[in-house]
Amino acid sequence: MTTEPRTHSPAQLASALLTLLQPHTKEATIAGSIRRGRPDPHDIEIVLIPGDDLFDFHLAGLRLRPDPSHLRDGPRYKRRLYDGFPIDLFIVLPPADWGLTLAIRTGSAEFSQALLARWKRVSGGGFSQGGRLYTPTGRHHPTPSEDDVFEACGLRWYEPNERDAARAATIAGLKGR
Numbered sequence: 001m002t003t004e005p006r007t008h009s010p011a012q013l014a015s016a017l018l019t020l021l022q023p024h025t026k027e028a029t030i031a032g033s034i035r036r037g038r039p040d041p042h043d044i045e046i047v048l049i050p051g052d053d054l055f056d057f058h059l060a061g062l063r064l065r066p067d068p069s070h071l072r073d074g075p076r077y078k079r080r081l082y083d084g085f086p087i088d089l090f091i092v093l094p095p096a097d098w099g100l101t102l103a104i105r106t107g108s109a110e111f112s113q114a115l116l117a118r119w120k121r122v123s124g125g126g127f128s129q130g131g132r133l134y135t136p137t138g139r140h141h142p143t144p145s146e147d148d149v150f151e152a153c154g155l156r157w158y159e160p161n162e163r164d165a166a167r168a169a170t171i172a173g174l175k176g177r
Contacts, residue, residue, distance in 0.1 A: 096131025
């Protein structure tokens with residue numbers, strides 16, 4: 001990370017990054033701590049659907065460089081630096097579902113874990129794999145939107161800024177609703 005004073009906030013950097021990415025994506029949005037409105041995010045998380053099979057080529061032409069402290073460059077997750085700030089790109093590829101991926105990557109980590117625990121409980125043993133929810137018999141339960149995730153889990157909608165550790169026990173069913 002750069003040691004020079006930062007002239008832009010992480011939220012401003014995230015917005016600028018979305019602008020750079022959007023010509024090369026079908027859909028892209030900010031997730032993680034910035035979406036939750038946290039005051040001091042340590043990274044920028046973007047969930048996106050590539051616009052075409054040349055996404056990696058397009059990405060190489062942007063002002064992003066590999067993060068030498070965290071070398072990851074797979075088909076569904078890439079770590080880069082943008083203006084010296086860590087960027088996590090979560091790439092939704094078929095058969096993954098946008099809704100589940102966005103809900104999980106928005107976090108918090110405790111909230112996301114509790115959300116999946118809730119799915120397991122209300123579905124009678126269902127699970128998640130590869131960005132999708134499955135019933136105990138292995139049938140895919142589609143979640144094209146975050147609303148679909150909350151509905152599948154028998155929950156009301158939670159705004160991103162409500163998705164914190166304090167609510168995790170409640171949504172997992174360990175405390176009253």
